[in-house]
Amino acid sequence: MIENKAVNSIKIKGREDKEMKVVLKDDSVKEYSEAKSVIDIAYDISEGLARMATAGELDGEVVDLRTMVDHDGELQILTSYDQKGLAALRHTTSHVLAEAVKNLYPEAKVAIGPSIDTGFYYDFECPPFTREDLDAIEKEMKKIIKAGAKIERFELPREEAIAFMKEKEEPYKVELIQDLPEDAILSFYDQGGFVDLCAGPHLMNVKSIKAFKLISSSGAYWRGSEKNKMLTRVYGTAFGNKEELNAYLEHLEEIKKRDHNKLGREMELFATVDVIGQGLPLLMPKGTIMIQELQRWVEDEEERRGYMRTKTPLMAKKDLYVISDHWGHYKEGMFVLGDEEKDEEVFALRPMTCPFQYYVYKQSQKSYRDLPCRYGETSTLFRNEDSGEMHGLTRVRQFTIAEGHLILTPEQVEEEFKACVDLAKYFLTTLGLESDVTYQLSLWDPKKQDKYLGNEEMWNEVQGMMREILQHLGIDAKEEVGDAAFYGPKLDIQAKNVYGKEDTMITVQLDMFLAERFDMYYVDKNGEKKRPYIIHRTSLGCYERTLAWLIEKYAGLFPTWLCPEQVKVLPISEKYHDYANQVANQLKARSVRCSVDERGEKIGYKIRDARMNKIPYMLVVGAKEEEEGVVSVRSRYLGDEGQKSLDVFMDDICKEIKTKEIRKIVEE
RNA sequence: GCUGCCAUGGCUCAGUCGGUAGAGCGUCACCUUGGUAAGGUGGAGGUCACGGGUUCGAUUCCCGUUGGCAGCUCCA
Numbered sequence: 132m133i134e135n136k137a138v139n140s141i142k143i144k145g146r147e148d149k150e151m152k153v154v155l156k157d158d159s160v161k162e163y164s165e166a167k168s169v170i171d172i173a174y175d176i177s178e179g180l181a182r183m184a185t186a187g188e189l190d191g192e193v194v195d196l197r198t199m200v201d202h203d204g205e206l207q208i209l210t211s212y213d214q215k216g217l218a219a220l221r222h223t224t225s226h227v228l229a230e231a232v233k234n235l236y237p238e239a240k241v242a243i244g245p246s247i248d249t250g251f252y253y254d255f256e257c258p259p260f261t262r263e264d265l266d267a268i269e270k271e272m273k274k275i276i277k278a279g280a281k282i283e284r285f286e287l288p289r290e291e292a293i294a295f296m297k298e299k300e301e302p303y304k305v306e307l308i309q310d311l312p313e314d315a316i317l318s319f320y321d322q323g324g325f326v327d328l329c330a331g332p333h334l335m336n337v338k339s340i341k342a343f344k345l346i347s348s349s350g351a352y353w354r355g356s357e358k359n360k361m362l363t364r365v366y367g368t369a370f371g372n373k374e375e376l377n378a379y380l381e382h383l384e385e386i387k388k389r390d391h392n393k394l395g396r397e398m399e400l401f402a403t404v405d406v407i408g409q410g411l412p413l414l415m416p417k418g419t420i421m422i423q424e425l426q427r428w429v430e431d432e433e434e435r436r437g438y439m440r441t442k443t444p445l446m447a448k449k450d451l452y453v454i455s456d457h458w459g460h461y462k463e464g465m466f467v468l469g470d471e472e473k474d475e476e477v478f479a480l481r482p483m484t485c486p487f488q489y490y491v492y493k494q495s496q497k498s499y500r501d502l503p504c505r506y507g508e509t510s511t512l513f514r515n516e517d518s519g520e521m522h523g524l525t526r527v528r529q530f531t532i533a534e535g536h537l538i539l540t541p542e543q544v545e546e547e548f549k550a551c552v553d554l555a556k557y558f559l560t561t562l563g564l565e566s567d568v569t570y571q572l573s574l575w576d577p578k579k580q581d582k583y584l585g586n587e588e589m590w591n592e593v594q595g596m597m598r599e600i601l602q603h604l605g606i607d608a609k610e611e612v613g614d615a616a617f618y619g620p621k622l623d624i625q626a627k628n629v630y631g632k633e634d635t636m637i638t639v640q641l642d643m644f645l646a647e648r649f650d651m652y653y654v655d656k657n658g659e660k661k662r663p664y665i666i667h668r669t670s671l672g673c674y675e676r677t678l679a680w681l682i683e684k685y686a687g688l689f690p691t692w693l694c695p696e697q698v699k700v701l702p703i704s705e706k707y708h709d710y711a712n713q714v715a716n717q718l719k720a721r722s723v724r725c726s727v728d729e730r731g732e733k734i735g736y737k738i739r740d741a742r743m744n745k746i747p748y749m750l751v752v753g754a755k756e757e758e759e760g761v762v763s764v765r766s767r768y769l770g771d772e773g774q775k776s777l778d779v780f781m782d783d784i785c786k787e788i789k790t791k792e793i794r795k796i797v798e799e
Numbered sequence: 800g801c802u803g804c805c806a807u808g809g810c811u812c813a814g815u816c817g818g819u820a821g822a823g824c825g826u827c828a829c830c831u832u833g834g835u836a837a838g839g840u841g842g843a844g845g846u847c848a849c850g851g852g853u854u855c856g857a858u859u860c861c862c863g864u865u866g867g868c869a870g871c872u873c874c875a
Contacts (some may be wrong), residue, residue, distance in 0.1 A: 252870095259803050349870035350802025357872045361802050364870070392868090397810080405848070405866040461875055483875055517800050517873060526874080616875055635874085667875090703833055732832075739836040751834075 156207045166201035173208045183210040186219035186332040195332035211371025221246035223334045224369040225253045230325035231271035242303040250368025260348040279338035280323025292317040342376035343369035386629040391682035392523030410521035410528035417695035422674045429533045438507035443487035449477045455486045460617045480513035488536045489649045497653040507535040524679040532673045537666040551639045551668045558671045573614030573621040584644040618642045629683045640667040687745045698725035698748040699741040703734045711752045
């Protein structure tokens with residue numbers, strides 16, 4: 132059956148038919164003597180292609196299948212195998228969703244329904260949907276698809292378009308049209324009577340939707356503002372065929388197994404307790420080992436790179452935050468102890484370490500010879516996040532960060548900034564995470580100047596410096612307006628979790644304002660007082676969040692040096708318990724985290740157990756013949772420096788304990 | 800903070816149209832066991848998140864609280 136029937140497409144008035152050449156994807160050329168629609172050209176190429184076509188890409192711009200090609204150009208026919216083509220398919224599916232909702236809930240008002248990375252959504256003003264409702268809506272969608280309405284496009288002048296949507300009692304559409312520029316083309320798509328305002332592109336027929344699924348429903352603010360009404364959003368996804376859809380749905384199940392919030396609890400790395408509170412995870416003994424390993428590593432490396440360590444209070448009088456202006460900007464996000472109205476002294480738990488380290492700096496008069504001055508602190512911070520924001524280890528109310536501040540002369544800024552980035556990259560690379568990050572340059576929003584310290588000129592200067600440094604570093608950072616700290620722009624190193632949600636893992640920030648507020652200075656060569664620049668930075672970010680990232684990255688199969696338990700010694704029967712303990716003691720003497728499994732069960736159980744607990748090394752201890760000890764080493768190579776060094780170490784250990792015979796079995 | 804969903808042994812879940820609970824896996828003990836993801840037998844373990852209400856009686860129905868999840872909004 133042919134779903135995409137060639138149609139007599141939108142005739143563009145005032146355009147003469149003429150000779151034209153269309154260059155296709157494979158560089159072949161089609162010549163036409165008159166304007167042709169994209170879908171007609173697709174048919175001309177092949178019927179199979181036309182059937183699969185979802186949109187076109189004309190001279191690099193995604194266009195509707197109905198678009199008339201009336202000039203020489205490059206044309207690619209998009210299908211669901213192209214990302215952009217898939218987006219058109221999903222977008223059309225969202226319209227079918229809207230039609231189904233209107234059929235079942237005539238009082239529902241439609242808002243917007245775009246395609247997104249993972250599928251599509253559509254927002255409605257209507258009561259929330261349950262899973263059963265979604266199933267019913269899916270059923271209705273299937274009915275609509277089976278009926279197979281042709282999708283037709285038409286345009287209306289602005290006033291008529293508004294009148295049209297008013298008549299249909301769709302206030303959100305009216306608002307959308309009113310907010311579009313005066314000269315915008317207002318296109319509509321009609322699928323068998325259901326008409327939606329939409330820029331397109333869309334398929335030719337709803338029948339081409341072969342595989343879709345409604346995923347979930349939730350609330351979402353109209354136009355993304357919490358001041359607006361909350362609408363009901365339905366998320367769904369669609370693919371070119373059922374196999375791809377099923378593979379995607381299976382993938383969703385698979386990634387749940389890597390979710391740090393689930394796996395981290397299962398592996399007893401952390402836990403939460405309702406009476407302790409939201410966003411306050413307990414790090415269990417195993418999780419603590421991992422955090423400690425990271426922390427010692429970071430502290431040692433920072434000292435090697437010229438940092439001085441500080442240890443400053445977890446709270447301070449509010450006066451401190453008034454000076455930094457955190458009180459003005461972020462009081463809502465702080466845990467305040469005491470009542471400003473009643474108490475003489477009000478304290479607050481610290482949400483950052485900056486002002487504390489500034490007072491470390493200010494304890495003596497500094498010369499330019501004292502700079503760069505690098506302070507590092509393993510710093511526990513407290514932020515009163517909104518109740519709906521807490522999540523596992525990635526968004527918590529108390530966390531510990533590898534924080535630091537560098538006090539610098541202007542000449543030192545570039546070199547030190549680069550060193551900060553280099554340090555961060557070193558940590559990421561060693562952990563095997565470097566390829567998973569993206570860089571973001573977070574800039575201020577000149578439209579909201581009251582949110583920031585300083586003025587436009589100063590911001591332009593400091594942002595300019597930062598761009599230049601990034602350019603010198605060869606870092607291609609995506610610029611994000613409005614994401615800066617109130618005291619300066621940031622280079623944010625971002626990573627995505629298993630669900631694709633992005634978080635800042637590491638940040639390096641340039642600040643030319645706070646030194647002034649804290650009256651920090653150094654004396655230059657000429658004996659004059661000068662304001663220093665300050666870099667706020669973290670080298671490995673927040674330990675809790677980094678742990679979450681590692682759990683998801685390695686699905687719990689960590690590099691050996693981080694593993695809470697590195698080696699399990701498995702005696703094949705009770706006879707070898709003594710020998711197993713002897714082996715374990717030798718390992719422990721070398722600081723290997725190991726234990727002996729003395730349960731009287733079959734060796735198979737023990738191996739299974741060690742695997743399930745994601746222990747990288749298993750030493751199977753026993754003898755083939757009486758009096759002969761056999762040690763076989765099972766090793767899983769994970770590919771990072773820490774692992775490598777432990778592998779070498781394990782080789783040595785094995786040689787040492789080789790009194791009889793050693794076999795090393797490398798799995799994969 | 801907003802909208803919705805959820806809360807039953809360590810885990811995954813069943814169940815009670817209102818009469819104080821069950822499975823599988825795990826765990827523990829004993830037996831068995833010389834080999835790479837499941838040997839046998841027996842046992843322990845639950846105030847069905849917490850607090851109120853309705854009721855002769857609430858794990859079940861209603862309200863509230865706390866916590867968890869998804870999304871939105873926020874994130875120094």
